[in-house]
Amino acid sequence: MExxxxxxxxxxxxxxxxxxxRNPHDFVAYCRHAVDRDAGHDLAxxxxxxxxxxxxxxxxxxxxxxxxxxxxxxxNTTAMFHLARWYRMGYGVEINSQLGLDWYRRGMxxxxxxxxxxMARNTALTDPQGAALMFQQAIxxxxxxxxxxxxxxxxxxxxxxxxxxxxxxxxxxxxxYASYLLCERPADEREEHMQWMRRAAENGDGSACxxxxxxxxxxxxxxxxxxxxxxLWLRKGVRLGDMGCVGLLGRHLMGTYDDxxxxxxxxxxxACTLGDTIAQSTLGFQMLWWGKTxxxxxxxxxxxxAAAEEDHKLAIFRLGEAYEKARGIDENIEEAAKWYARGxxxxxxxxxxxxxxxxxxxxxxxxxxAKAHELFQMSSLQGNMWGMYLLGSSYALGYGVKKNEKAxxxxxxxxxxxxxxxxxxxxGHAYLFGIGVAKNVGTAIKWLxxxxxxxxxxxxxxxxxxxxxxxxLETNHTEAARWLRKAADANDARALRELGLLYAKGLGxxxxxxxxxxxxxxxxxxxxxxxxxxxxxxxxxxxxxxxxLVGENS
Numbered sequence: 001m002e003x004x005x006x007x008x009x010x011x012x013x014x015x016x017x018x019x020x021x022r023n024p025h026d027f028v029a030y031c032r033h034a035v036d037r038d039a040g041h042d043l044a045x046x047x048x049x050x051x052x053x054x055x056x057x058x059x060x061x062x063x064x065x066x067x068x069x070x071x072x073x074x075x076n077t078t079a080m081f082h083l084a085r086w087y088r089m090g091y092g093v094e095i096n097s098q099l100g101l102d103w104y105r106r107g108m109x110x111x112x113x114x115x116x117x118x119m120a121r122n123t124a125l126t127d128p129q130g131a132a133l134m135f136q137q138a139i140x141x142x143x144x145x146x147x148x149x150x151x152x153x154x155x156x157x158x159x160x161x162x163x164x165x166x167x168x169x170x171x172x173x174x175x176x177y178a179s180y181l182l183c184e185r186p187a188d189e190r191e192e193h194m195q196w197m198r199r200a201a202e203n204g205d206g207s208a209c210x211x212x213x214x215x216x217x218x219x220x221x222x223x224x225x226x227x228x229x230x231x232l233w234l235r236k237g238v239r240l241g242d243m244g245c246v247g248l249l250g251r252h253l254m255g256t257y258d259d260x261x262x263x264x265x266x267x268x269x270x271a272c273t274l275g276d277t278i279a280q281s282t283l284g285f286q287m288l289w290w291g292k293t294x295x296x297x298x299x300x301x302x303x304x305x306a307a308a309e310e311d312h313k314l315a316i317f318r319l320g321e322a323y324e325k326a327r328g329i330d331e332n333i334e335e336a337a338k339w340y341a342r343g344x345x346x347x348x349x350x351x352x353x354x355x356x357x358x359x360x361x362x363x364x365x366x367x368x369x370a371k372a373h374e375l376f377q378m379s380s381l382q383g384n385m386w387g388m389y390l391l392g393s394s395y396a397l398g399y400g401v402k403k404n405e406k407a408x409x410x411x412x413x414x415x416x417x418x419x420x421x422x423x424x425x426x427x428g429h430a431y432l433f434g435i436g437v438a439k440n441v442g443t444a445i446k447w448l449x450x451x452x453x454x455x456x457x458x459x460x461x462x463x464x465x466x467x468x469x470x471x472x473l474e475t476n477h478t479e480a481a482r483w484l485r486k487a488a489d490a491n492d493a494r495a496l497r498e499l500g501l502l503y504a505k506g507l508g509x510x511x512x513x514x515x516x517x518x519x520x521x522x523x524x525x526x527x528x529x530x531x532x533x534x535x536x537x538x539x540x541x542x543x544x545x546x547x548x549l550v551g552e553n554s
Contacts, residue, residue, distance in 0.1 A: 003071065003076060004071060004076060004078050004079060005078060006078065007034075007037065007078070007082075008037070008039070009078070010033075010068070010078060010079070010082050011030075011033075011034050011037065011039045011040075013064065013067065013068075014030050014033065014034075014061075014064050015030065015040065015044075017060055017061075017063050017064045017067070018030060018060045018061060018064065020060075021047075021051075021057070021059070021060040022051050022054065022057035023051065023056075023057045023058060023059045023060065023061075024047070024048040024049070024050075024051040024052045024054075024273060025048075025059060025061070025092075026059055026060050026061045026092070027044040027045065027047045027048035027051075028048050028273055028274060028275070029061050029091050029092030030044050030061075030092075031044050031045060031048070031241045031274060032089070032091050032241075032274075033082070033085075033086070033091045033092070034241055035206060035240065035241040035242065035243075036171070036172070036204060036205060036206050036240050036241065036242070037204075037240065037241070038204070038239050038240060039241070041238070041239060041240070041241035042238070042239070044241075045246070045270040045273070045274070046270075048270070048273045048274075049266070049269050049270055049273055052269075052273050053299070059092075061092035061093070062092075062093075064092065065083070065086065065092065065093055068082060068083050068086075069083060072103065072106070075110060077107050077110045077111060077112035077115070078112070080103050080104075080106055080107035080110065080112055080115060081103075081104075081107050081112050081114050081115050083100075083103045084100045084101070084102075084103035084104040084107060084115065084118065085100070086100070087099045087100030087103065088100035088101070088104075101119075101122060103115075104118045104119050104122070105119060113138050113141045113142075113143045113146075114143070116134055116137060116138050116141075117134070117135065117138045117143065117145070117146045117149055119134060120132075120134035120135050120138070120146070120149070120150075121149050121152075124149075124152065124153035125153070128153050128154075131150075131153060132150065132153075132154065135147075135149065135150040144164065144165045144168040144170065144173065145165055145170050145172060145173055146165075147161040147162065147164045147165035147173070148161070148162060148165045148172065148173050148176045151176075158180070159180065159184075162176055162177040162180050163177060165177065166178075166196060169203070170203075171199075171200045171201075171203035171204045171205035171208065172200070172205055174196050174197075174199050174200035174203065174205065174208070175196075175197065175200035175201075175205040175207055175208040175211075177196055178193055178194070178196035178197035178200060178208070178211075179197075179211075181193035181196065182194070182197070190220065194215065197211050197212060197215075198212060201233060201236070201237075204240060205240075206237045206240040206241065206242025206244075206245060207242060207244070209233045209234065209236050209237030209240065209242060209245055210233075210234070210237050210242055210244040210245050210248065212230075212233040213230040213231075213233040213234045213237070213245065213248060214230075214248075215230075216229040216230035216233065217230045217252070227252070230252070231249070231252065233245075234248055234249040234252065235249065237249075238267070243271060243274045243275065243276050244276070246267055246270050246271040246274060246276065246279075247267070247268065247271035247276040247278055247279035247282075249264075249267045250264050250265070250266070250267030250268030250269075250270070250271055250279060250283075251264070251268065251278075251279070251282060252264070253267065254268060254286075265283075268282065268283045269283065272284075272303050272306070275310075277306075277307040277310050277312040277315065278307075278312070280303040280304065280306050280307035280312070280315065281303075281304060281307040281312050281314050281315035281318065283300070283303050284300045284301065284302070284303030284304030284305075284306075284307060284315065284318070285300070285304060285315075285318050286300065287299055287300025287303070288300035288301055288304060288318075288322055288327050288328045289327060291328070294328075297327070297328030298328060300328060301319075301322060301327075301328045301329055304318055304319050304322065305319060308339065308342075311342075311346060313343055313346050313347075313348040313351070314348075314350075316339050316340075316342055316343040316346070316348065316351060317339075317340070317343050317348060317350045317351050317354065319339050320335075320336045320337075320338075320339035320340040320343065320351065320354060321336070321354070322336075323335045323336035323339065324336035324354070324358075333358065333363040333364055334364070334365065336354075336358070337355060337358050337364055339351075340354045340355035340358065341355055343355075344375065347382075349378075349379040349382040349383070349384035349386075349387055350379070350384065350386065352375045352376070352378045352379035352382075352384070352387060353375065353376065353379040353384060353386045353387040353390055355375055356371070356372040356373070356374075356375030356376045356379070356387075356390060357372070357390060359371050359372035359375070360372045360394075360399055360400075368400075369394075369399045369400030369401075370400040370401070371400070372390075372394065372399065372400050373391070373394045373399065373400030373401045374400070375387075376390045376391035376394055377391060379391075380411065380414075383418075385415045385418050385420035385422075385423060386420075386422075388411050388414055388415040388418075388420065388423060389411070389412070389415055389420060389422045389423050389426070391411050392407075392408045392409075392410075392411030392412045392415070392423065392426060393408070393426075395407040395408035395411060396408035396426075396435075396436070404436075405430075405435050405436030406436045406437070407436075408426075408430070408435075408436055409427065409430050409435075409436035409437045411423070412424075412426040412427040412430060413427055415427075416447055416450070419450075419454065421451045421454035421455065421456035421459070422451075422456065424447050424448075424450050424451035424454065424456070424459070425447070425448065425451040425456050425458055425459045425462075427447045428443075428444045428445070428446070428447030428448035428449075428450075428451060428459065428462070429444070429448075429462065430444075431443045431444035431447065432444035432448070432462065432466070441466070441470060441472045441473070444466075445463065445466065448462050448463050448466075449463065452483070452486065457486065457487040457489075457490035457492050457495070458487065458492065460483045460484070460486035460487040460490075460492075460495070461483070461484065461487040461492050461494055461495045461498075463483040464480045464481070464482075464483035464484035464487065464495065464498060464499075465480075465498065467479050467480035467483065468480045468498070476508075477502060477507040477508025477509075478508040478509075479508075480498075480502070480508060481499060481502050481507075481508040481509050484498050484499040484502070485499060488519065491522070491526075493522075493523045493526040493527070493528040493531070494523070494528065496519045496520070496522045496523035496526075496528075496531070497519070497520060497523040497528050497530055497531040497534075499519050500515075500516045500517075500518075500519030500520040500523065500531070500534070501516070501534075503515045503516035503519065504516035504520075504538070517535075517538070517539060520534050520535055520538075521535065
């Protein structure tokens, strides 16, 4: 067995063993081990992606661990350092913190400076003075990065430690120093601090590449986005194996074009295999809701579950929603409630609103209106407009709380100010009928029009009805038909019926008995009683197509 002296030697040793593996986790472990080194990440990620959904195959990484342990037992300090990292971080092995610490200790005793630094980090909380001596020893041995870790326990001199490390050229040290300055120093010094970040990225720090990409994608106020420059930094970060860069490049390429790019999908899938929960949530949701096959939806559900199990809040909500709405899986309301409850424990506002809504429904075993109202309060307090709408609705209907129409209007007002179409509609509705607020048709129209602009079909319906029936306005059949058509296009039963009446009478539209019959039939098929009665009177001999559409409801 040849000995190893450098990190690159370890990379080559690992690859020589796993190159023919069919187990994707071998390649994921390699990528994590070799992050921030240009070490063939592209091929490793392609192999992980290739075998991810294949039949399970034996892992070869344990053979690498055995080889490294043999070298370490022979006194190889590079092997000791990497074994310690693997056991502490779970790279290709089960996490075993104590065994990892033992290898750090043995490496320190054998003269490996990085093991010395990690032992100092481990003892900094219990023995800060002893750790300081160890950090200083590492610096004296020519390892300036020790300053970066010493800074965590020597708060009074933190900036000085980070500066000393950065000035001696380590990409990681530059990134750490830049991150500190951008967070702690005045905003008008920002451009100067970003130069440190740029140098870190240029010298091969993947996290710095990701930060540079964000800088170009989302520049400071007044700046112009440069997606081309951002993409260049992301691609460099991908070569270095930075998981964040892989995921962001995938999301960027998927969102840049109207027709999602295969390359973007590829990078998203790679990020998923690397454990990027944002990518898993993004791709899982996309495949679950828009997948064209059952296989696509099953894969999407798997990625969504993977992210949810790592407590990614949005993934938890979307997984609960999948169970509630039977997306890619059979409906299971109790399972949906379980996931929503997990999101509630993490403070997720959408999960609070969703679980509250279930507590008001007849779908869940235990209904609890008071708990629902409490959850709506929590959700709305976080600025969630769905929660705000549900809170207003609970006040308006007296669900879980004493009925309070004024409080309901206050909720709808807050939501309307945030352009929530549901709240905007309910506020317009309140002004139209004087519910919890003084009746004011003009104000009602203002809010209903705003809701309709957001595509809320019920607002369009009411605008049409106002123009037909409100005593404060002159009847305008033409404008009423225009608004009703918007709601009818969304298949609103009342709008279909009212528009059908206009066609039947030729009011605001050209008289068209066939169109009137078609619209009435669509309304009646949804159970609208007035439409059903109209059809019984006006179409006693229903054609076959109408009988099928309306069915027994007619």
